[in-house]
Amino acid sequence: MAFSTAYKKLFGLILFSFIDNLSTQAQSRFPTFEVNEAVTVTVDETEKGIVAKLNNNNNKTVLLKKWKRTLSFIETYDVNNDGYMDLVLNSDEHQSNDALIFLFEPKSSSYRELNYPNHEFSNLIITKQEPGMIISYSNAQEWIKFGFNKQCELYSAGDSQVLHDYELAIHQYQIRMYNVDGSIKSVKLENFEDKNIPIIEVKVPRLRLYNEPGYQAVSNSFVEKGAFLEITAFEGKEWLKIKYKSASETLEQWVNVSELKMDISKLHYKENNNGLNLVMIDPQSGDDRFYFCIALNNYSNKIFESYNGKIYILLENENGNKFLYPLYNTGYLKLPPQNPKDIQANKADEKWFKPGAVLDDNMVQWDVEKKQFVIFHDKSENEDVDEYPYVPFFPDGLSAGIYKISAVFMDRESHLKPLVSNMQQLKLPLKKF
Template identity: 75%
Template sequence: MTSSTVYKKLTGLLLYSFLVHLCTHAQSRFPTFEVNKTLTVTVDETERGIVANLNNNKTVFLKKWKRTLSFIETYDVNNDGHMDLVLQSEEHQPNHALIFLFEPKSSSYRELSYPNHEFSNLIITKEEPGMFISYINAQEWLKLGFNKQAELYRCGDSRVLNDYQLALHLYQVHMYNFDGSVKSIRIETFENEDIPLLEVQVARLRLYDEPGYHAASNSYIEEGTFLEITAFEGMEWLKVKYKYTHETLERWVNISELKMDINKLQYVENNNGLNLVMLDPQNGDGNFYFCIALNNYSNKVFESYYGKIYILLENENGKKLIYPLYDTGNLKIPQQNPEDTHTNKSGERWFKPGAVIDDNAVQYDVEKKQFVIFHDKSENDDVDEYSYIPFFPESLSAGKYKISAVFLDNESHQQPLVSNMQELKFPLKKVAIDKN
């Protein structure tokens, strides 16, 4: 055998091996699905991203997905007679999904999306054509459907409100009309018991016309009044019924104001206990830094497992508002010596932090149009969750404010800890965050 013949045979074997490898690589690990009576589709993963191959020799690029594709299902999601693609990922819990609707006019696909929501743990049934449920977590969900213009809209949602300090464990379902107006509200407990009555424990509880700080009224209800809960909004607002003279009225109250008497919250330095300290937020460069620490001047180690940080604001007219910022998680703070608190040359106090709870700049999220602060939630939540949370409540009026931090432990009988007061001018300097 000549060397030329050997070379040709070797070249042929290599070419055959390459073609076999190419065919094997091109073969999708997912089955072929029916789109309608004449079309079928196979989904494949390529270096470019996920593509759909139709049997009419058309290839449609779907998406470059950061998650690992686990399995694919087909449903007639929008009830138009054509099977749509539902791509699922089991990479994290809950299962995340992409939905691609088939467009018959172009024999193509378009991704279905809903603002500020990633589809997960989907429930799609034949019993409710054109509707599906996407779970937010184990108990909360959005029910989505298509209106008369074939546009996706929220037709229902469920929300859970758990507040252990107030012994509230409520489940609420909203149903909506096409225009977004509320069709019905159902509220119940998890144990199917009667909705609990809340007794006002603070001296005066402020009433609101709507669920929002901008809707504060000049009306109050007194300590000892019983409130019947009829609805809730977010984690901070309860709609309640209460008796006033000979009539029953319905207004909104703030949950944080139910827990703490806002008018009694003030900083008191304690040389024998705990002190919550807020350092100067301006720091001389025009940015706003939220830096707080707990100093422990008691004779024992302080431990907390259910703490929460609140923000207390007071405007130039003396009106106050309070709202929760985040949970602190597990804290363990050893004893300190009060002499570790220093003074500077001008005689002002300079606090040596015991346990720093936060030391981050308040920045601006351009997309969400709100001021946010970094908060590491990686130990408890989805690793892909965006780790910035709103620092101010919605519809906060522009102006000058005095700001304090408040620490409250739901499992402790200790009174709320209020930090020393600092000042801010809202809105802050808009320092954009870098999400990358």
């Protein structure tokens, strides 16, 4: 049968429309969701990122986000209890389930991402029993609970945190509740195993006090060895709020956990030709990058083994103030004896360095998403490290300037004094590579 030109064009248009419809439907591997009675949405993955196609009067397409994780499944909930179904995008490629939340905005027929500072939604729980309430679990004991006020605006209802420090015998659980404006309403500190009020004894000669939890809030006050401090709250893993009695009154200030473990005034480099030496190689390079290179050498006549070592960073600013903070655990180390002559040798007028155990040789780099400087740390040998393989290199609150930097190795089980490396120079802020 012969087709006329007009019929051929009509048939071609129908065929093209059918194929185009199939390809459009094939783009998304997710079903169409209902926003309300009048609007539906389909989520697609494109080269630009994840997009939402709204089936309404405008048939609007909204770019949601370019997500580094693999999108596994999508759920819809009325997250903020405003009568419209919102999008919850889930990724289960890691041990924890990570989620993005996008709230539907009826006025603009669009979506906006629900963000909370310094927090990703993990192991998310949204229930119909508590409309407008979200709980995000980082693990079995730590959570952040979110709620929405009558204007459908986010406020944090409460969060929890666990502090475990076996070296100081501190095991506490803390719940903070917030007002609608974000200010702290109450802090409740609980102990594990129904222990009494948490009391800690100062075992370093002098313990420095801080006005707030951060190195920028250092005070000129100290408490002496033998003082007993009552813990009333904590912030992160490094700051304890304590109550203590002075000569005339009871005061509350903050102390640093690392400074409770080591006498910061006695942390100095001293070369030991008959024992262990921690060495820091010059971190600067010609391209302005900063490399954290440390090695451990064993000049003794015995094999050295460590099972629970930890690396700390010791900084000293231009005013002579020192700051100490933990970087990461080292895991299992086994280091045979070495001859100091084999460590450094002159070859063609150049010095060669042969370390016993390289503990780190990585660049400190800028993480755009976390907005902090991080360093790679292999989790495969240390289960205590978060699944994210990069750990923060600097704590918050450090001022810009020139610092002297040393590494400190400590392992309480080996009954060694803290090992301090030689000093190098550091200029903050670093360039953001």
